[in-house]
Amino acid sequence: MGMTKFPTRQTYIDCGDISLKSLKFALRDRSKVSLSKLDGNSIFQVFEDGQCLSTGLNAILGARSSGKTETLTQINNSCENVKYIPQFSLVQRDDANYEKEFNADVTRKKSIFSDKHLAPFKTVLDDVLSIDTEINKRRVADYLDTLMKSAEEAQKFDSFSRASLFNETLFDLGEHTSLTELVSSVRQLIENIEFRDVIDKYIDTNALKALACELIVILWSKAYERKKKSLVNDIIREVKSKLQLKTSATQIKDVDLYRVMFEHKKLLKFNEIAKLLQEEKIIYQESFQGFKVVCKQRAFQGAGEIKNVSGQKVAFSDAFRDYAHPAKYLSSLKTNEAFTPSEFYKYFACIEYEILNKDGFKVSGGERSEFRLLQEIKDAQNFDYLLIDEHRVFI
Structure with a gap:
């Protein structure tokens, strides 16, 4: 035998606080109770049987096992982009975790x-992260040891060890970080829209564009020079390596003392920041x-x-x-x-x-x-519907 379906009815109650006490006093005032929408929110249909809801706040009241949860479940299944907080999902449980x-x-x-x-x-x-203090110490120690030993063997140098490239140092390639950042800063001044009036008040846009172009040309030039130095360094390494094979003289180890000290200062500052x-x-x-x-x-x-x-x-x-x-x-x-x-x-x-x-x-x-629960309600602003099933924190 099928279950009898009754026609749906809606009653609109105008009250600020959804609690049993507020509903009780609102029902005593006929001006706060109506059978049709007077103002504010619109009405939309959710079920085929004609059930309608308000775009505002809807409260479903009923005794236990009267179908409240089933109604919310049907709404959740029939609508899209719904934030659904099931019954007892957020309440305190007897759970140690x-x-x-x-x-x-x-x-x-x-x-x-x-x-x-x-x-x-x-x-x-x-x-x-890439700084290794132990390697730096070892490089400095090797440099000093080979420097002293090379000085002691100066009179024993042969034609290979007397070659100019035998103890030649490599070019410092360096980085162009500051210049790259400067180009980026000028570009930001050119492309900024929010403070365009203030920027134009003190700096001509055409002058900024000319500055950016010249800085970019300088950056290209330095990048080209760096590439040439890198190629020369490769040649120096290869020649030094071959000369070393032809002689028993001690070759002075390469070390960038400025880089070693600079990295040491970086680590000291890192200690301060971390503390x-x-x-x-x-x-x-x-x-x-x-x-x-x-x-x-x-x-x-x-x-x-x-x-x-x-x-x-x-x-x-x-x-x-x-x-x-x-x-x-x-x-x-x-x-x-x-x-x-x-x-x-x-x-x-x-x-x-x-x-x-x-x-x-x-x-x-x-x-x-x-x-x-309050966090879940706050997150509901990204959804079209918020369904809350029997959370008595409101009552």
Whole structure:
């Protein structure tokens, strides 16, 4: 025997707060109750039987097993781009992992901010990642040893060791980073639209274009010179190598002392920046519907915390011994092939989040459920429909 279907009916109630108390008082005032739409939202049909909904807020009230969940399920299946919060999906459960899941969910949603906060440090780290202090020390030591030995053997030089290219130094190729950045800056001044009036007030656009063209020509010229020097360096290396095979004289090892000192200064500055990043402080906070999301940075307290951040089943205990010395710590990380260099920037400072209630304390179980519901509702702005099944936090 089929189930009897009754015609649908809608009643519109004008009240600001959806609670049993508000509905009770609204129903007592006939001016707040109507059988048809008077203003505000439009009406659209959702079911073939003629069931209509308002584009505003709709509340389905009924006793247990009266079909509320089934109605929401049908709406979810028949409509597109729906945000559906099922019954009991966000409420506190008797589950030991609930708090862990809650913290993981908050951390995941805020991970974009964490990456943004650490992005400048990642740039610094990437700049010093290729520096190897041990290799630099060895190169300087080899240079000094061969220089002294070559001086002692000066009177024993033969025709091969007296050749000009035998101890010739290589050209410094250098980088044109500053010039490239300068061209980019001038180009930005030319193409900027937002502050066009201010720029034109002080600088002529044609002059900027002429400057950009001349800088580009200089950049091309330097790139050409660098290519020629690189080719000459290849020839010098080959000739030196062949001369070395023809003589027993000591050849002075090549070393760029300026580069060695420059890289040493870079590591000193890297130590300063990393230690500043490890100082405990609040880097972000946001108030949200009576809750406060607080983001802090601090130093890692142990190797286990770094392991949790990495998500890898690799021990950090050996590397963590040098954690107080960032440059040594970075070197220890590089020696372990199990670690991914692109993730190193996450291993220097702990970024943690706390959800606090209006009194400034960590949220309780019920407050966690309420916060998660409010977050879900906030995310619903990207959807056309929001369906909430029996969340009594409103009542």
